[in-house]
Amino acid sequence: MSSFKLLAVFAFSALSAASAATLPVRQVTSCFPPTPGNYNIISQSMAGELVGVGQTGFLIMENIAPQGNLGVWSLTTADNAGFNIQNVELGRNVTTVHLRESNLDVTLVADAGTPADSYAIECAGGGAYVIKAAVQDEVWTTVPATGEPYESEGYAQVMVVPANGASAQRFFLKQV
Numbered sequence: 632m633s634s635f636k637l638l639a640v641f642a643f644s645a646l647s648a649a650s651a652a653t654l655p656v657r658q659v660t661s662c663f664p665p666t667p668g669n670y671n672i673i674s675q676s677m678a679g680e681l682v683g684v685g686q687t688g689f690l691i692m693e694n695i696a697p698q699g700n701l702g703v704w705s706l707t708t709a710d711n712a713g714f715n716i717q718n719v720e721l722g723r724n725v726t727t728v729h730l731r732e733s734n735l736d737v738t739l740v741a742d743a744g745t746p747a748d749s750y751a752i753e754c755a756g757g758g759a760y761v762i763k764a765a766v767q768d769e770v771w772t773t774v775p776a777t778g779e780p781y782e783s784e785g786y787a788q789v790m791v792v793p794a795n796g797a798s799a800q801r802f803f804l805k806q807v
Contacts, residue, residue: 662754665804669703669719674773675759675801677787688740690725692773694785703807706752713765715747725750727764727791736764736791738771752804759801764791773799 672681679694680702696702700720709715716725723740724747730737741747749765762771769791776786794800 662756664754665706665714665752665760665806667705667707667714669705669807671702671805671807672704672762673803673805674787674799675803676773676797676799677775677785679785679787681789681802688723688742690738690740690789691776692785692787692789706804709747709749709765711749711751711765713749713751716750716762717747724748736769738789738791755801757801759803761794761800762802763794767791768794770794770800771802772797 673679674681674692677692677694679692680697681690681704682693682697682701693702701718703719704725705717705719706714707717717723718725718740721740723743724745725738726741726745726748727736727738729735750771751763751765752760753763755761763769770793772790772792773787774790776788792800
């Protein structure tokens, strides 16, 4: 190798090393999608776990620990790289329905035998996730209940609304 080429390689290596030394180190936080399994789903905006209760089957957040496995949700792989979500205690699937009277989309634990909707579960930062209707840009959102006794007992309903980044749209998944 000629001395000119050797000098050029040395100068380039030194310049590269000096440039790398002055660049700020960027921390990369990895986020992994959940694996199929059983989870507690916990809202970032309020204390409590997601439970499936009542004759109507609406999904609600409760401020107290649910009885039995009402707060345990099974995630299984579905189409569109999403998940089907089923309540372990009830053995019923989660779906989203549109209420014409209020023009709202709500999540509910459907009647036995009803197919599950597919939900994308995506990283939202800080160990939290958003649960998104797989074919829409709408996400699960914790909406605090109003009126007594629900308000003072810390209940909330899970609605499906356009994403806005609020903490009410982020959930922690705790594998059980």
